[in-house]
Amino acid sequence: MSKNIDKNYLYILPSGISVHPCRLIIRDGTLMWKHALLADNAFTSLPQTHAHEAHIVKTAQRLEELNAWVSQGLDPWQCLRPTLWYDPETENHSEGIRVTFTHTKLNDDDVYDTLQNHILPHETLIHLGSKLTFIRC
Numbered sequence: 001m002s003k004n005i006d007k008n009y010l011y012i013l014p015s016g017i018s019v020h021p022c023r024l025i026i027r028d029g030t031l032m033w034k035h036a037l038l039a040d041n042a043f044t045s046l047p048q049t050h051a052h053e054a055h056i057v058k059t060a061q062r063l064e065e066l067n068a069w070v071s072q073g074l075d076p077w078q079c080l081r082p083t084l085w086y087d088p089e090t091e092n093h094s095e096g097i098r099v100t101f102t103h104t105k106l107n108d109d110d111v112y113d114t115l116q117n118h119i120l121p122h123e124t125l126i127h128l129g130s131k132l133t134f135i136r137c
Contacts, residue, residue, distance in 0.1 A: 025056065030076060045089070058097075077104065
């Protein structure tokens with residue numbers, strides 16, 4: 001990590017890695033650690049276990065794949081954007097395998113219709129109101 005970044009701004013993950021909130025979870029992706037650990041611009045929690053950290057990384061990999069299907073031909077900032085991902089205080093979002101999200105440009109109905117064809121048998125995509133939720137098991 002850069003010597004110019006104040007260590008007080010880094011997250012120390014259970015694996016021992018120090019990451020800045022704006023560091024990409026997956027190299028060449030669109031999702032940053034802040035997307036996993038913030039809800040409505042408020043910090044929720046650092047991953048409590050190494051397993052939760054691994055779940056966040058694997059879920060990010062899958063979201064990046066789904067984003068590639070739905071955001072073809074769009075600018076990089078026009079992508080899936082998590083609104084709630086990891087929050088140990090929220091029962092359904094306590095492990096890092098469930099993400100509630102929207103798309104920064106497309107409407108949720110179109111995103112749902114496109115992604116439904118790319119959901120694997122062990123995954124679930126839910127469309128409730130103005131939010132989409134992806135669950136990876």
